Structure formats: structure tokens, C-alpha cells
Amino acid sequence: MAEYHLRVHDLSKTFVLHVLHGKRILGFEHISFDVPAGAFAGVAGRSGSGKSSLLKCLYRTYLADSGSILLTTAGGQTVDLVTAADDTVIELRLSDIGYVSQFLRPTPRVPALELAARPLVRRGLPRGEAHDRVISYFERLALPEDLWDGYPILFSGGEQQRVNLARALASDARLLLLDEPTSALDAALQADVVQLLAERRDRGTTMIGIMHDATLLGQLADLVLHMEHGRIVRRETNSDRVAGLDPRSLAIAG
Structure with a gap:
């Protein structure tokens, strides 16, 4: 190391x-x-x-x-x-390198689960496995399940921040x-x-x-x-x- x-x-x-x-x-x-x-x-x-x-x-x-x-x-x-x-x-x-910005800038009409899993999928992780990993953080961060397929652009600031955190934490970023x-x-x-x-x-x-x-x-x-x-x-x-x-x-x- x-x-x-x-x-x-x-x-x-x-x-x-x-x-x-x-x-x-x-x-x-x-x-x-x-x-x-x-x-x-x-x-x-x-x-x-x-x-x-x-x-x-x-x-x-x-x-x-x-x-x-x-x-x-x-x-x-x-x-x-x-x-x-x-x-x-x-x-x-x-x-x-992972980054959690103070404010999420979500892509319109992209569901929360898909948005948070996208970096993992781009790295080659199977979509189902990427979704499972993100869901584990959604649950830890108490993001209601009925929001997982919702559009973050419509979420509250706190809900957007939890999506942002799950996206970063689900990655294998070393920094x-x-x-x-x-x-x-x-x-x-x-x-x-x-x-x-x-x-x-x-x-x-x-x-x-x-x-x-x-x-x-x-x-x-x-x-x-x-x-x-x-x-x-x-x-x-x-x-x-x-x-x-x-x-x-x-x-x-x-």
C-alpha cells in the first residue's frame, strides 16, 4: 500500500x-x-x-x-x-475517484435507481447486480421504496442527497x-x-x-x-x- x-x-x-x-x-x-x-x-x-x-x-x-x-x-x-x-x-x-456534490444535478426522466447505478453499469457490472448494490444503500439511507423508480428531479433536497450518497457509496472508489x-x-x-x-x-x-x-x-x-x-x-x-x-x-x- x-x-x-x-x-x-x-x-x-x-x-x-x-x-x-x-x-x-x-x-x-x-x-x-x-x-x-x-x-x-x-x-x-x-x-x-x-x-x-x-x-x-x-x-x-x-x-x-x-x-x-x-x-x-x-x-x-x-x-x-x-x-x-x-x-x-x-x-x-x-x-x-468518487464525488458527492452538495447538490444533485439529476438527468430528467431518469429514475433514481437507474441514475445511482449508472456508474457501476458503465464499469461493466451487470445491471441487476448494480441495482442490488444501490438498493442496499437506499435502504441504509432510508430512501422510501416508492421513490426508487421516481425521478430525482422531483425529489426534495434531502431525498436527492440520499440518491447522491448511494451513488457514490455503491461504487468501489478508493478516493x-x-x-x-x-x-x-x-x-x-x-x-x-x-x-x-x-x-x-x-x-x-x-x-x-x-x-x-x-x-x-x-x-x-x-x-x-x-x-x-x-x-x-x-x-x-x-x-x-x-x-x-x-x-x-x-x-x-x-
């Missing part, structure tokens, strides 16, 4: 607003951190601090201006997600990126999600998650990166869980 699953070095991102004559807005700058394989890295900070922009660069929804994102793949190769070809990134999204995965859920469902994420982490899935709820984050995170004004200003580790990880992998890059 690689010492680190993900190594981010000196990553920066700005946005150019062409409708405002090329005005440049800082997303984040000079971000560096390392995540050990099987660890949960939390990202905390106020709205506008650059958290979601960072996560989108890790998924390559946004392309960073500079720096590197070194991912160790299931095959043991190291890929820089900043410079990798688009085809490589698409393949990694099917095999290695999960989570942008506020519990924001639309009540306290009981939040506890269920924390349990599911903890189970995945304990099975060796590496996760990077944004959460505004410090209590939930504290239950999951092995390390927390605190962001302000587009920079990491403080780093913390969870000493209880950190004790069970390879101590060489806990140094967080400055």
Missing part, C-alpha cells in the same frame, strides 16, 4: 470573470497537504474560504492554475490530476470527495451517513470531506485542514485514530 494516497503541492486557482473585463477572483492559493491511504481528511472554514473550489480541482471539475495533485491509483501508478489528459481523468472517475454530504439531512439521517462513511473509511477508502458541523467532522476526520481566504491556516489531527495509522504518513505538507 502506498504511504500516501493523495499528495497536493502548492495548488492555486483563480477565476477570470470575462463579463467584468477580465477581473480575477481568488479561489485558493498555495495549498499543500498529504492524505494517507485510508484516512479521512476534513476541510473546514467559512463560506467563501475556497473549500468547494479545492474539492472541484481535486475532481478536475476545475483545472488548477498551478501546483500538482498526485494520486496513487489502484494499479500503483502516480497520476498528476492537474496535467493528466481528459481521457485519463474520465477513466479514474470510473475506477478510483471519495464529499462536499457537504449531510447538509440537507435531519439529525437521524446524518448519524446514519456518518456510520456509513466510517465503515468505508475503516475498509480503507480515503476520503476528503467538507462539513460545517464540527461534531460530525470530529467523528470522522483523521486530520482537518482549516481554510480562510483561500489558504490553509491551521491543521489538526485526531490523535485517537491517528494512533492506528502509519506514523510516517501523518506529516502534513506545509
